[in-house]
Amino acid sequence: DTAVSQTPKYLVTQMGNDKSIKCEQNLGHDTMYWYKQDSKKFLKIMFSYNNKELIINETVPNRFSPKSPDKAHLNLHINSLELGDSAVYFCASSPPGREGTGELFFGEGSRLTVL
């Protein structure tokens, strides 16, 4: 009964391919996020959705497209993968009314390797 679950955990693919990472939370949270952690462990927010509505969209190439079919799911689709996209991608969620308090619940991450 994992709270925030991501699939797949590992993904190895060739440059130019398109891939998706899925995220689901069973905590009843309204807000979900995607973060990218690079090889130096630096973490940066990419997107945030509140109840299926996009609220944060950082300076991310438009090859990255998040999709939230419902408030329990936030998927990340990446087109035309590049070497620099190699990273660990973390999904997170935060409880209703506490989006502004920084308390995030993270998934275990999806390690993407682009060859």
Added chain:
Amino acid sequence: AQSVTQLDSQVPVFEEAPVELRCNYSSSVSVYLFWYVQYPNQGLQLLLKYLSGSTLVKGINGFEAEFNKSQTSFHLRKPSVHISDTAEYFCAVMVPGGKLIFGQGTELSVKP
């Protein structure tokens, strides 16, 4: 712009010794500050947070942090560490709009 600087990239320490992980922030407005821990091959989990009130904040696993406004610091401390505390620790600040800005991380390595 608000930012976070973790002053040590790696902190090696022996088991049962005290430890301090340093964090400084820059902000021109009131801040919310956080420490998160990332165990190997896992996601981050919240250790503790400062939103307002008492400047000494206690978190899980025996960790605590002190908010020092004059020194713009939010250092994390534990009086006696265990092998199981080996992990990456991230300091973070919340900026207007609800984004968390993370520091570069500090790798705590506890040796027997």
